[in-house]
Amino acid sequence: MGNQxxxxxxxxxxxxTEASTGNSSVDPQKALDVAKNALTSAYANSTDAEKVxxxxxxxxxxQLQ
Structure with a gap:
């Protein structure tokens, strides 16, 4: 199943990443904020390999900012 x-x-x-290049209709700043939040959530519940x-x-x- 893996780490959701x-x-x-x-x-x-x-x-x-896609939004920052203009290849998406998603607001780049909002997409960036959502991604950062997801990374924070995932980090606390990950293996060492996933953390890397x-x-x-x-x-x-x-680099996108």
Whole structure:
């Protein structure tokens, strides 16, 4: 089944990335806020390996700002 919070974080980061490039009708700032929230939620409930990936996703979001 996997970590649902981790999956949600990955999805929201992808949406935020797409929105920041203008390839989506989603508001980029709102998508970024949702992705950051999802990352925070996922981090508290993740394995060490997932945390490494979540930190990379956070770095990716930081570059979008």
């Amino acid at each position: 919070l981790f999956q949600k974080a990955r999805e929201t980061v992808a949406i935020a 990936q979540l930190r990379q996703m956070q770095d990716d979001l930081d």
